[in-house]
Amino acid sequence: MNFKEQLIHYPILSTVVNAAEELGAEVYIIGGFVRDLILKRPSKDIDIVSVGSGIALAEQVAGQLGPDVQVSIFKNFGTAQIRQGDLEIEFVGARKESYRPDSRKPAVEDGTLQEDQNRRDFTINALGISLNKHSFGDLADPFNGLKDIRKRILRTPLEPGITFSDDPLRMMRAIRFASQLNFDIEPDTFDAIMAMKDRISIVSMERVSDELNKIILSQTPSYGFKLLYQSGLLAIIFPELVELQGVENIDGRGHKDNFYHTLQVLDNVSQHTDDLWLRWAAILHDIAKPATKKFDKKVGWSFHNHEEVGARMVPVIFRRMKQPLNEKMRFVKKLVRLHLRPIVLSKEDITDSAMRRLLVEAGEDIEDLMKLCRADITSKNPEKVKRYIHNFNIVEQKLKDLEERDKLRNFQPVITGEMIMETFGLKPTREVGIIKELVREAILEGIIPNELDAAHAFMVKEGQKMGLLVQ
Known part of the structure; x- marks a missing residue:
């Protein structure tokens, strides 16, 4: 298979071909750019592998592009980077890797293209496209990655236990790619994730959270979270969320499964916003329900004050998961604390006083709060949902009318x-x-x-x- 026609849309690649010819180097595009080219997904990152020095190739390319082109060199990693418009091109020498059992940092040596492809995480990311004049655009696909893309399957190039033991972060990446691309994880590969899940503990929480945030930002994030849950990874990296799972019954009365409810709210919010922190608010809005759960023979199950307890849990979870402890965290904390207020108002006679207080407390975040609350209206009974949505629409309109009249956003009394x-x-x-x-x-x-x-x-x-x- 040849991609010559697709590559002509990226003029810088012609310069790479000429530079490689001058150096006598064997050069390929490899990884995510090739995968996305086949999937017709936009990509701004191009990884170029040279069988030889990636830094020397980058400097040769920059020299041909002109004096205004800057090369960022990272000698410790043996890589270099050039930016061209909105494209980011990274150059690296082909290499092979070996790992110690107690570390995910590999020992790196120069290698062949085949050895470089062997070390890739998944077959769909091990595809290469030639940038050599004699074979320009030809596909290098030693692991049938193209077939896996067409079947929408994630599979490791080597035996999956070796791949995940070497670099346990690849387990998170498998689920992230499945969630982003809507791919299935091949059964042996998923079995290996379940078997190797405990090795995620040697990976820094910063790296784990980076992958988790990408799962949260996928189109249907619940898919990724269900895979995390089924694999056992979620219990290790986010135990508070797993505690929401399950239904307890007493005297024939049970509460909803708050884990799957949370995932539904997350999906609902994700249909209307790409805001990572609003999605985090959806994930954490009921996080304190296990801690506040009580059963009363007269009223059944209750989760009294779970919004306040949950708000206090937000900084603790963010700190442990290496999420930012700044205004992003405060935004999530505020929405968790206030998430019941509009819904409660929709069930009661609405007073202007209650509306004013909500507007004052929510401030500039009132629209995001209303998105979260609307997403929180879930039930298996469509008539109940319809009734709640109707009442909620009334609350939303009254809030708009009151805000227009009283200008309460960022409210400060005139008397100091x-x-x-x-x-x-x-x-x-x-x-x-x-x-x-x-x-x-x-x-x-x-x-x-x-x-x-x-x-x-x-x-x-x-x-x-x-x-x-x-x-």
Whole structure:
């Protein structure tokens, strides 16, 4: 099979061909770019393998492209990189690898193209395309990767136990590719993942979480999570999520399986957003249900306060899983804490006061909160879902109307602590805080508008009730 026609859309490859000819090097594109070319998926990363020095080839290519082209050289890894527009081209020498049992860092030696393909994780990533003049565009496919792509199967080039023992991160990558590409994992390969799952513990959590985030960002992330669960990997890397699985029955009454409910909410959210952190909020919204689960003979199962307990769990989970402990984490924590509020409002008579409080607490994240809450409406009873969605639509419209009228997003009362101290001649004291809170509550309850004249008059009146004198 030849890909000459497809490669002409990438002019830089002609320069690589000429540079390789000048160096007398044997050169191939290999890996994900070839796979995506066959699958007709966009790809901006091109990995080029030279049987010889990848750095020398990169420098030769840069020399032909002109003085403005910069080469980034990574001598420790024997690689070099050139950027051309939105393309990122990485050059490396063909190599073979060997591993120690206690490490995923290989001993690397120069190798042949065949040895380089042997070390690849999956047959679909071991495909090569020739960039040599005499065979330009020819496919090098020693492991029938093209056939596996057509059958939509993930399989390792070598015996899977060896592949995963050598580099256990490949187990996560197998599930990530299955989730991203909607491929099946070949049975012997999946059996090896189950057998080797404990070796994931030698991989840094940063690397594991990077693969997990890519699974979360796939089109239907539940598929990846189900594979993680079935393989046993999920219990090792994310035990809190596994604890959601299962249904307990007492006196003939059971609760829903919160693991599969969570995956449904994640898929629902993913239909409407590519935001990784909103998807994380979907994953963690019910994470505290096992810790808060109780059974009462009168009311059945309850998970009281699981949103508050869950919000406190978010930083703990993010810290352990090496996720960012910045505004991204705070966003997820906020949505976990607030995720029940709009749904509760949809079941009750809605007061403007309750709406105002929700708008104030959610602030700029109100739209994302509503996406999460809408995704959280799941049931096997379609009439129940229809009723909830109808009520939820009413809540959403009322929130929009109230926001347009009262402009409560990023709400701050017009009366500040400094104004209270100046009005009553006070120093920073408890009374200042009490008056400030009274003004805030009056605005949220709709007793006064958030306007200076009305709020100032209310402040004076409340201060005088406390025996304070206007200065």
